[in-house]
Amino acid sequence: MTTEVRVPTLGESVTEATVATWFKQPGDAVAADEMLCELETDKVTVEVPAPAAGTMGEIVAKEGDTVGVDALLATIEAGEGAAPKKEEKSEAKAEAPAASGGSDTSGDSIDVMVPTLGESVSEATVSTWFKKVGDSVAADEMLCELETDKVSVEVPAPAAGTLTEIIADEGATVQAGGKLAVMASGDGAAAAAPAKSEDAPAAPAASGGSGKDVENAPSAQKAMAEKGLSPDQVQGSGRDGRVMKEDVAKAAAAAASAPAASSAPAQAPRAPVSADDASREERVKMTRLRQTIAKRLKDSQNTAAMLTTYNEVDMTEVMALRNEYKDEFLKKHGVKLGFMSFFTKACCHALKEVPEVNAEIDGTDIVYKNFVHMGIATGTPTGLVVPVIRDADSMGFAAIEKAIGEKGARARDGKLSMAEMQGGTFTISNGGVYGSLMSSPILNPPQSGILGMHKIQQRPMVVNGEIVARPMMYLALSYDHRIVDGKGAVTFLVRVKEALEDPRRLLMDL
Template identity: 80%
Template sequence: MSTEVRVPTLGESVTEATVATWFKKPGDAVSADEMLCELETDKVTVEVPAPAAGTLGDIVANEGDTVGVDALLATIEEGEGAKPAPKSEKAEAPKEEAPVESAGGETVDIMVPALGESVSEATVSTWFKKVGDSVAADEMLCELETDKVSVEVPAPSAGTITEILADEGETVSAGGKLGVLSSSGAAPAKSASKDAPAAESEAPAKAGDKDVEDAPSAKKMMAEAGLKPEDVKGSGRDGRVMKEDVQAAISASKSASAPSSTPAPASVPRAPVAADDEAREERVKMTRLRQTIARRLKDAQNTAAMLTTYNEVDMTAVMDLRNEYKDLFQKKHGIKLGFMSFFVKACCHALKEVPEVNAEIDGTDIIYKNYVHMGVAVGTPNGLVVPVVRDADQMSFHRIEGTINDMGKRARDGKLSMAEMQGGSFTISNGGVYGSLMSSPILNPPQSGILGMHKIQERPMVVDGEIKIRPMMYLALSYDHRIVDGKGAVTFLVRVKEALEDPRRLLMDL
């Protein structure tokens, strides 16, 4: 009997991948969850683990082949097979057995939990416990940081920590091992001391080299591009060269060879800094979340034909309606009536008339969405995140307010799940809470529109031939001009303005 190895889910809007590297060959013995091959998409690199232990049978998709989601990659035959374990397994065997021998009792591995769709690795942010500490079941052991959320790792059972395999700052893969827990209640000192000399003895041998091997996909790309390892500066842990580093090196070499009077900003070294100034500076590594924010925002500028159109809205009607019903609203629903529910409702109303603002481009296709999953940008101490209010067009005012309030609170506490930040079709960003009077928001790919709200400020306006003081707000709609024409963008913003200046239009669907 054989077990099929298939292409896993590759992430939102990703339907195919390229087989980059096979780590095993037919006839090799494999253990459950051991990495078999690596797939590359246009967004991420995905490792495919073995679904069961056995012997690798036929490889259906070879390196370089393009495969779709759930396509057959290979088969695994039952049994360990007649062939001896591959070299990689022999080399890793002592590592796996060492904690068990040193523990002197039943041990439990502390593993990296599922990190979410399209997220394959994380950085160990903080260990709350150290070797020798006793822990209770489900007690928090450490915190991992991905490029989207923070993930807490609970103790799988009660016991004592006997070994920590991934220190703070190290990068770990989904399903990797973080440490070992002994349920015997005693922390053997043998475990830590046994590994220490080994680490020390290895250090001199590797002093002139990297601690870890470069990523397989990076090696392959370097070979194809004719680059040497010393030509690429690694950004991974301990200088490990990643696929992105090779891409950057290739781009840099192209830029250098192209005739240009102005060097690329990325190639310009930092200007010399006086010793006095350098002593007063602080260099801090960017968090994975901040790196992802930077990359995605720049990708949005490079990919979309982004344009922004502006308008202003008189907030008098909304403010009067809110003041009239806010006490009754809070008494009945137990939550305050804010402005966000009005803006969400107004945007849902406008998106029905201008559906291309709620669409996205997929290759040469346009995907029109018959639903509104509203992203609401929230500022947190670690950076900007965008939780998604699903089916916002079908929600009442109090459900919208309650959902946004709950998600905003959990976003600031770092408690949002990956699923709650994916699948948005349109986004609202409220810079007004920080005092912004006007700005141009950047698209949240692959979305085609984002509405920027701003500060409400009283200004003199002409109303019915008279100058009156009105609470005014500037609105900004950034949109992807590839699928949204100027007429559609302006129409959308005008419909939002009309709905806010006369909220009765929302009730009458006008």
Template identity: 75%
Template structure:
């Protein structure tokens, strides 16, 4: 029976495509869902799978042809495939004549793609490959780790088999939806490493000799000519490094934005270093996360009219409360009663009274947020991240402690999702866990306020005319003076201080 291969739906408002590459020739055996060809639209590249197993009987639309949606591309003959199959299991003679090709026919190539990276994130850097080319992999086994400017993303194997080819080595920048590697899956997977190794050697040899055997997409060649770009200036994301139209568009955009994105030269260039000292230095490229942290913090300083106000809180009441109920609290809720839940509750209480600290500037407008998503800064081996406790005003002390513990653990393991770090309205940063006695936190844009917690230290203070020793903590509120006046900032910090020194006020909403 003949099965037609037709052009799939190409996306909203896209009515036609160009046949870019056929991966099979007429007469080749194909498996169901095996990629037959690649179509190129003005927006994306679309791979067309085989609708059935059999033999590719006819190719109707050749490479370079323009085809509409649902147009006939090819015909697969299921009967021919079924007729060819019985000949394979012939006992000794057939096995002797060609055992390897039969195994290879059973193998199918599965692409390992860059997963969705999150809202507004379009590219990532390949940080680490946990498998080498030619190694066996299991379905869902982690193959590599990608690093974006916000989170690390683990990429699992989509199928069991052999890692036949790594297309994006460590350090490479890849786009969302780009191809990372190819897995040879199925019974013939064991035969995949040898051809993969040969292909790798051939590719290396071709690269060394400057050969360009891969034909780029017609639209890409045209756009490169119009933009005055050479083939070496564009990194191809298509099959075997084939340059697609979107690759050229990215190269043009990168060239246009390069001057704006280039880091400003430092005011004081690094002075010359003695050769003996240089030999003992180590130069390491900043990770994407660290670059983003640096850029955002500097942007906050350059954009906001940042000011910091200070106060101190007597932590005696909270510490007595914790000591009295910590065992019962942990037994009932399965989590320890820490300080962060008190600070989150105290900040929510103060934000309700001083709403401008919970607002942000958007152009000529002030956006007041009638919800309380508290960002909690967490230090990780790769840098500072700020997961968000959403609707903190609706959570109990136990729910807040559980959420913070979970987010902190996921942050340190690099498992945070983009959604878990977006949408915060106010941030709390606890430098006290590292022993900081006093600091001025930098705003987390576009937020207008951030509270800095510090080390609890016994200090002499005057209480009712007497000098006593109390566990004291310095508090620091950095705020955007464009939207928050001094009165509002001081009022906010005083309300936080009052709530911490008398936690009963939180229960009474005072």
């Protein structure tokens, strides 16, 4: 029986990849889920596991070939070639508890692995361990928390037992499917932990040697060969100093800029700091989420022709309607009636008239979306995230309020999945909850528009020739001037203003 190895889904908007490295050759025995090759896209590196055990057959896509999603990479022939490896592995596992515990009554060894991190995410950073070596843990009890550039992932205990070894310490970078720790189950679990803790002091001495026997990432080795760099010239950021592909890119960039730096006056990256000031500073490494936020926002400024137009809206009618129906709304729907549902409905209404604000650029094409997946920017303790409410244009006020409440709670608890933050077509950002009177929001690429809400403030306004106090809010629409003209942007903002100042227009589709 022949099993086909095909290119997996590469992530949103990614359609092709390059075969970087083959870890197996024709005739090699492979186990199920063993890594066969590594693919590189313009965003991430993707490892391709074996879909079944067997013997490596034909390699269809060679190293350096460009392949599309679901393209055939290789074949695996069913056979007994992989069986001996698996048996040897199981024998080694069976011997391991006896060796560490010194007795055949030790519990079984259980590996704690990195879970699936989400589409297009191949690595994470260990942010916090909730347990230490020797601690007893219950099944599904949280052991540690991983941080990717998009979400935080909690790792539960696969079974009850004792934590005997932590392989990936806090701050270490781990790959999807990698090993995080080892547990012991059964009666021998408690005995295994002290033996491991006695051996622990020897670990620093082993790591303190000058020799480096850590295997670098295959993609990094290939990149070093292409750029003519040796491993000694690259500072690894991976676990135990493992050199990653991005480390090679940094080293190459530094080498290229060195001649220019020597001929030009040196410019310090930060101003000199006195010893007294330095002692009062605190240096904290940016989280992966914060690094991604910084990169995406700067990329947005560098890519889009971003412009912001402003208007103001009289919130009198919306506030009156909300006060009149909020109790009845809560009683019937079980959720409070807020302002966000009004703004969401008003934006969906305006996007139908000005569809280019709901579009995106793909190369030399403009992709118009005949639906609205509304992103709601949400501040969390770890940074800004944008959960997406899908098909918001077909939802009522109650459904929108429930979705916003649920997504917001999940965002603050770090429970959002990657899928819940992808695919948005337009975004609303409410800086008013923090007291902002006016700001210019930055686009959330590849979207072409984002609406900024602000603080509601009583201001004197001229109404029918008289000066009266009105609850006013400044609105800001940032848009990509490459596909949205000034007329379209202003029209969109005026339609939002009109819908909010007279909510009946939403019912009449005016």
